[in-house]
Amino acid sequence: MNSNSPGRQSKIWMDLDLDAERKQVGFFRLPLAVHDRSGDDAGYNYEPIPFITIRNGDGPGVLLMAGNHGNEYEGQIILMKLVQELQVDDVCGRIIVLPAANAPAVRADRRNSPLDDGNLNRQFPGAPDGGPTAMIAHLIESALLTRVDYAVDLHSGSLSAEYLPCAVVARPPESARIDDALDRLRVFGMPIGMFIEHSTGGDHALIGACRRQGVHHLSTELGGGGSVSREALRIAEHGLRRLLHHVGVLRRPLTAQPPQECRVLRRVPASDYIYADSSERGLFEPLVGLGDEVAAGQTVGLIHFTTTPWREPESVTAKVGGVVLCRRVPARTGRGDCVFVIGRDWTSPLATAVSDR
Structure with a gap:
């Protein structure tokens, strides 16, 4: 795969090599003119999707995402702080970070994209020739999930809901992996862990994409209501560092905070x-x-x-x-x-x- 083609047949391009052995910052470039979504004054513009990649030798790969829904804020803050702290020597393997995965929605401060009203978490596996949100989903599933073993997708309650802060895992397709999923919940160490049988978005959510690609998945719900929960932010920051060390991609945990005891719940239908x-x-x-x-x-x-x-x-x-x-x-x-x-x-x-x- 060459550095200008992040996903097979994708029209999204970049100027960096995803597989380079160093810390890189840059943008995926989502072309707007492809679907005539550029506006009257910007016929050939692109939407920049910021990303950070850190690779250092052999080890597991982890994709970290926030901004899947644009007006869910805690995860975006957590990942921005983390990437400013992380250095190449901290990593053993590969970390790819999308702090604003649905960048048009983040820019507009909306749950869905202003370009096509696309809910990224209902668009997987996406399509290289689809709408803007489907193109982002295709990039994530075809070019990023195929490079990693784990995905962490940080959510909160958007403007219309507020959550009891919790970490979330979906029931793995293989029963033998249930204990491993529960271990990730307990290492993340939120007071509440949610074990769900089915994602609301089904196969079109990131959870479905992870299952197709054989990637272990964990997400969160960290408050919401159009604000930022200070306590949820603090607990999740420490939890993410513990988790990254637990799966082997960090050489040290970067936190001395132990996990809280986790009560595991399942959401009712x-x-x-x-x-x-x-x-x-x-x-x-x-x-x-x-x-x-x-x-x-x-x-x-x-x-x-x-x-x-x-x-x-x-x-x-x-x-x-x-x-x-x-x-x-x-x-x-x-x-x-x-x-x-x-x-x-x-x-x-x-x-x-x-x-x-």
């Missing part, structure tokens, strides 16, 4: 999330918070109606019991809006995505 069911939109008053335990049938919130303020509020109840993992941020709420996501203790390799009610 979407049908058991807690939804508002009011035909009229109103203001949602939460009666529980992140990390709280709720019981099936418990009233977890009230919807108040500003158009008829004398009307009694409607109750929102939990369908199943468990731990509140995620909450809706906007107060204005109506039928179909998810107000809470629930997790339950993961106890067995035989656990399925079907809730045991």
Whole structure:
């Protein structure tokens, strides 16, 4: 593969050699004119996608990503700080870093790309001749995942949700790899680890791409709500350093912080999330918070109606019991809006995505 062609048939180009033995910083260049998304004043422009690669001898390869969704901030900060610190001598193998994976979305401060409304985490395996977001997905799967053994994708709750900070692994296709996945959760050392049976995006998410390429995957949910959680940032910074040392790509952990004890949960299926069911939109008053335990049938919130303020509020109840993992941020709420996501203790390799009610 030559240095100007990062992925077979990809129209994205670069000026560096991905396989060089040194620390490099530069840009993948996403051409805008290919799909007439350049605007009236920029017919031949490109969108720069920043990347950093550090390679030093033989060892494992790791892809670090943030900005998969452009307005999820903690991961972007963590990776920018890490790449400024890391030097070639710290590494044994290869680290590739995309701090702003969906660069158009990061630039626009949006979840999805302003070029094609593309959600990068629903575009894999992508296509070299697809839209801008599909081209980025194709680059990641065909040129980056094929060079690594592990991928870490740092997410948070975007503008509409806030998460109980947690690390996330998906159930590996081989049962023999379950213990290894759980070990990565515990080494990362967030207070909550989430073991999911199926990714929301299925085969079109990065998790699906990792499965196709035989790459071990870990992701996070680090707060959200359009802000940056100081505590989640701190815990995840130390966790990422421990994990990179654990898989062998760092010669030393670069942190003395031990992992916290990790409670492993599984997310209940979407049908058991807690939804508002009011035909009229109103203001949602939460009666529980992140990390709280709720019981099936418990009233977890009230919807108040500003158009008829004398009307009694409607109750929102939990369908199943468990731990509140995620909450809706906007107060204005109506039928179909998810107000809470629930997790339950993961106890067995035989656990399925079907809730045991």
